[in-house]
Amino acid sequence: MVLGCGTGRVCRGLAGTRPITGLDRSAPMIERAAARGPESVRWVVGDMTSFSIGEFAEIIIPNASFAFLPDRAARAACLGACRAALTGGGPLTIDVPMPDFTLLGSAHTPEREAWTGRVNGAVVRRTREVFRAPVAQSLRLVDRYWHGEELLAESELLLHLFTADELEWMLEANGFYVEAIFGDHRGAPLSEGCARLLVRAFPLR
Ligand SMILES: C[S@@+](CC[C@H](N)C(=O)[O-])C[C@H]1O[C@@H](n2cnc3c(N)ncnc32)[C@H](O)[C@@H]1O
Incomplete structure (x- = not known):
């Protein structure tokens, strides 16, 4: 399974x-x-x-x-x-x-390009912004989906x-x-x- x-x-x-x-x-x-x-x-x-x-x-x-x-x-x-x-x-x-222990000291990685592809024929890109909480050993990933300059969707993932x-x-x-x-x-x-x-x-x- x-x-x-x-x-x-x-x-x-x-x-x-x-x-x-x-x-x-x-x-x-x-x-x-x-x-x-x-x-x-x-x-x-x-x-x-x-x-x-x-x-x-x-x-x-x-x-x-x-x-x-x-x-x-x-x-x-x-x-x-x-x-x-x-x-x-x-x-x-x-x-x-x-x-990645070398990154745990920096609490924030600014939004940057993570992926470009096609959704229903249109070119869409995804950016990712990362927030780190080293003591809690957590990562908060904020993903945004863009069509040109238009923000289509935003999602958050919290990972231990x-x-x-x-x-x-x-x-x-x-x-x-x-x-x-x-x-x-x-x-x-x-x-x-x-x-x-x-x-x-x-x-x-
Ligand atoms: C990063 S994805 C991995 C998907 C897949 N294993 C792969 O490698 O392509 C994590 C998955 O865990 C699922 N998930 C998170 N918490 C869960 C839970 N409590 N019970 C079942 N699935 C869960 C999410 O819905 C998501 O599909």
Whole structure:
């Protein structure tokens, strides 16, 4: 199962290798995912802090979805639900961005271009402004979508920045043991300046 699957990118990558369930709390994202398929994937609108939709051999929480959970209680609830679903003792893998410690001292990165593309044929660009709260280990990302000089939409994301120790202690406090920690998707060891923080843990029985 993939938690926080969004529009299904990771599920599509894994489909065909084993039965896949993708869960996300956003109904529009799950609708998009289901429209793209494949049909073999089971798509579920649900909350990763309180799901109970069967037993699973393995759970993945990819691409920062775990960092969207707002507080310790929500993270503990998510780990509890994962533990309950991993009845066969299979692994839970959490993939979050590695904090850039060199940037934590600057509280603000001014708005700058982040992406340009086409939406319904029109050229649209996205800018991003970043606010950092180092003590709270949080990032507030403000994204704005522009058509020329016209502001089309604005969205905010609040992300928690985990350190490796913090993730390890949290998993251990919630009934998992950590088997491995990696610094990228190819299994490189955690190192200074690595982009990702991936933790693979197994439920304690
Ligand atoms: C950065 S996106 C990652 C999407 C996808 N995993 C990918 O890599 O393309 C984070 C996703 O987490 C989902 N999410 C955040 N909190 C959630 C929750 N409590 N339960 C389920 N999904 C959640 C959001 O709706 C969003 O789709």
